[in-house]
Amino acid sequence: MSLFRRNRKVKVASYPFDRKLHKPVVYSSICTGEKRAGFEWIADGRFEEIMCIRRPEDMEAFMEAYGLTAAEIETKY
Helix, strand or coil: CCCCCCCCCCCCCCCCCCCCCEEEEEEECCCCCCEEEEEEECCCCCEEEEEEECCHHHHHHHHHHHCCCHHHCEEEC
16 A cells, blocks of 8 residues: 555446436435445436546546536436
């Protein structure tokens, strides 16, 4: 374990994302501040978690991997 962080590229799990079936969502905990990014099925509301958001770079990597903008992502608490 090092004391200094290296610039590592964030890896994002591949998930078949279809805009007609899924909507991008970030679930954020009010108590702990933990954030989980993923996709919610429009039909029944199931949530498929893709990654944990710890830094702004993680959110940027998620948006870049799936071609999303910040305006498209809904935040739920």
